[in-house]
Amino acid sequence: MDFGFILINALVLACIYGTLAIGISITWSSVGLINLSYGFIFAASGYGAWLCAQYISTFGAVVLMAGILTGALMGLLVCALAFIPIHDKPSFTVRGMIATLAINLIGTQTLMWYFGPRAKSLPEIFGSWKIHLGHIVLTADKIGNIVASIVVVTLVLQWMRSSRRGLEIRAMMMNPHAAAIVGIGVRSTGFYVMAITGGLAGLAAVLLSQTYYISPFGGLTPMIKGVSIALCGGLGSVRGAAIAAVLLGLNEAITSVALGGQYVLITQFAFIILILLVRPRGIAGILDKAREA
Amino acid sequence: MTNSWRNPLYLWDVKDAVEELPTIDYVSPQEVWDRTRSSDAVMLPVGRLRYYYKWSGHGAALWNRLRYWPTRRRVLNIRGEYNPKTLRSEKTIVDKRPIWWLLGLLALALAPLFVPADLQNTLLTAGATFGIYAAINLCWMLIIGTAGIYSLATYAVVGVSAFGTAYLSIQYGIPWYGLPFIGAMIGLLSGLIIAIPATRLDGFYYALLTLGLNELCRVYAQQSRLFGSSTGGLYGADSYIPQSWDQHSQSLLAYYACFVLMIMALCLYRLINGRRIGRILRMAPEKREAFAEATGVDYRRARIFVFVISSIGLGFIGGFYTAHFRGVAFSIFSFDTVLLGLAMLVIGGLGRAEGAVVGTAIVILLDKILISMGPVRLLLIGVIMLGVVLFLREGLFGVKAQFRAWRDKKKSERRSTRAVKGGEMLPEEVTETKNKDLSYWRRYDKMQRDYLRTLISSELIEEHQRSPLGQHSEPLERLLLYFRRAPMADKYAIAVVEPFKAYRIVALSGHRGVAPRVVEDRIYGSQNEAYHGVFLRRVQDLLES
Structure with a gap:
C-alpha cells in the first residue's frame, strides 16, 4: 500500500463529499429542512451532465455547468415540493424529512425507469495529463476535482459573505424567526438556498463521476458520506463540515492502510459516534453555537 | 312636508309658542328593528354533536363492567348514563377500536378460506x-x-x-x-x-x-x-x-x-x-x-x-x-427497504398500532400484487407517501380528526362573517366581556341611533333654533331625550364666560375634579344660541357615528 497515493485519494474524496456536506449543513441551518433527497439530486445531475455530453458538447466546462444547473433545478423542485407546502405546518421537521425521502424514492425510481439500470460514464472533463510529484502521480482528474470543488465552495461562501442574498441566508441561519420578522422572505430564501445547495450537489456529482459511474442509485453512498460529515461537523456549521471532511478523509486513508478497505465505514462510524458522544452537536459544538431544532 | 305639528300648549298662552309647525312624516322604528335582527349569513345545517348509538341499559346492569384478569381494565370503554330528558338508562360505546381490531384480525384469520384458487x-x-x-x-x-x-x-x-x-x-x-x-x-x-x-x-x-x-x-x-x-x-x-x-x-x-x-x-x-x-x-x-x-x-x-x-x-x-x-x-x-418501511409507517400514521398494520397492508399489496409493473409500483408508493406527508397531519388514521379540525375552522370563520359593525360588539368581544347586558345595550343603542338618524331634517333644526327649550314636536322630543340621556363623559355643556353676554361650549370630563375641556373658541351671545350650538354639535356627532 502506498500511503501517499491513498492520502491523495482520501483528499479528493474529502473535497467532493465535503462539498455535499456543506450543502446539507446550509440547508438544515437556514431553512430547517433535513434534505435526504440528495441521493436523487446527485444522480439526476449526473444524468443531466451525461445528456449534455451526449447531445450538446463534451467540453469540460459545459458538462460541469450542465451538472450544476441540473442540480440547482432539482434543488428548486425539492424546495417547491417539500418545503413550500409544509414549512409552516405542525411537525415540519419530521414531515419535511419524510417528504424528501419520498422524493428520493420517486426520483430514483423515475431515473431507473427512464434511463434503465445500466451505468453511464462521463467524458474526462479535465483532460488526461498527469504530474509526477516525487514518487506520487497526480492525475488530471484528481487535481481538477480538488481545485474545482475548493474554488466553487470558496466562491459560494464568498458570495454568502458579500451579497445581499447571502446576508439574508446568513440571517436565516442565525435565527429564522428574527429573520422573518425583519422582512426576509422565508420562501424566497428557501428557493435560493435549495438552488445553491442543489448546485453544489450537482458539482459533486460531476466531479465524482470522474472516478465512479453514474447510476440511478449511485447517489446514496455520497449522500450518506455527506450526511455523516455534516453530522460529525455539526449540522449548520460550514467550518465544522470542512474540518470533519478532512478528519474523515484522513481516517479513511489510515484505516485502509492499517486495517483494510472493508473496515473504513466501521472506523468512520465509530469515530463519528465518539465525537457525537463527547459533543452532541458535532465539532461545531466546540466552534460556535449551532441552530436548535 | 305634508305633515304638521300642533302645539298643545298654544291655547294656554305660553310665551313664544306657535300654533302649528311643519314637521316630517311619521317614521316607524319597527323597520330598523327588523333590519338589525335579520342576518344574511348562511346558516348551514352542520351539527356540532358527534353521533353515538345509544344502547339501552338495564338499570341494575348499567354500572356492570367486564374486566380482564391481571389488570382492572375494561374490555370495552362503555359509558353508562341516564338520559337527562327521558331519564332512561343508556350505554354508549366510547371507544369502538377494540371491535374493529377484532373484526380485522378475524378477517385476516379467515382470509385463506376465501382466496380465489388461481391467486x-x-x-x-x-x-x-x-x-x-x-x-x-x-x-x-x-x-x-x-x-x-x-x-x-x-x-x-x-x-x-x-x-x-x-x-x-x-x-x-x-x-x-x-x-x-x-x-x-x-x-x-x-x-x-x-x-x-x-x-x-x-x-x-x-x-x-x-x-x-x-x-x-x-x-x-x-x-x-x-x-x-x-x-x-x-x-x-x-x-x-x-x-x-x-x-x-x-x-x-x-x-x-x-x-x-x-x-x-x-x-x-x-x-x-x-x-x-x-x-x-x-x-x-x-x-x-x-x-x-x-x-x-x-x-x-x-x-x-x-x-x-x-x-x-x-x-x-x-x-x-x-x-x-x-x-x-x-x-x-438496502435503502429502499428502509424507505418502504418508512412509507408503511407514514401512510398509516405515526404513533398508532393500527397505522402500522394498515400501512403495511397497503404497501405490501401495492408492492406484491402489482409486481408486473416493475419500478412504476415503487413510484406509486412514493407518490402516495409524498401525498400523505404533504396533506395529512397524522397519516390515514388521523384523517377523521383533521377533517373535524378543518370543519371547526370553517365554522368559526363563517361565524365571524356574521359580525355587523357599528356600535355593536364583535363575537370575540362579547365572549370576553363579563357584563353580557353591555352587549344587549350596545345593540339597542345602535338601533336607536339608526332610527334617530332618519328623523333629522331641516324643519327639525329650524324648530330647535326657534325655541331650544319648552314643548317640541314628537321627533325633536325623541332626539332631545336621547341626547340628554348620554353618559357624562364627553357630554357637551355650556360654560358662562360673562353672564347674559358670552357663553362657550365645553365638554365634561366625566370625572370628579377634572375640569371640562373647551371644545371650540366660538363665543355665543345668548343662552339660547349656545343651546342650539350644542344641539347642532350633537346632531353632527350622531350623523357621523
Missing part, C-alpha cells in the same frame, strides 16, 4: 410477508412513536439478527425453533450498541446516524465472504416449514405462522405502549422533555428501555425471518 399462492405469500413486515413495523412504531427516537436502523437490527442466525444455523445446524431466541439475543446486543449514542443525541442527528449505520451494515455484509458476498445472501438455514408437505399446505402454514408473529408483536405493542412506560413517555413528547423531567419523569431511561425491548423483539423477528425464508438476502439492508 392463492401469490396472496398467501404476500400475506406471510405482510405478517413479518407488520411485526417489524409495530416494533419500529414503538421506537419512533412511543419512545420518540427517530431510528432508521430497524431493518439493520433485523438484518444483523437474520444474518447471524442464518450463519449459526448453516455452520452449527441449529434447529429452527432456536433461531428466534438466538435472534433475540443478537437483537439485545445490537440494540444496546445502537442505544449508546441515543442517550446523547437529539432526534434528527440520531436519524441521520442510524441511516449511516444501516449503510454500514449493507456494505460490510456485501464485502464479507463470511456472509455470502458471492451468492447475494446466506441461504440454507433450517426452516419450520416441512419440505415434504405440498405447496398449498406449506404456504398456509407460513401464513398462519406469520399471523401469529404479528399477534405477538401487537401484544408487545400493547404491553409497552398501553402500560406505565407508555404513559410516562406520552408525558415527555418532543420539545417538552424539560417539563416531564421537572415533574420527576426519567424519560431518557424509559426511552432507552423501550428501545432495547423493541430491539429484542426485532431480533426475534430476524430469527423468525431466517427460519421463514430459509436464509436472508442483502436487500434487507
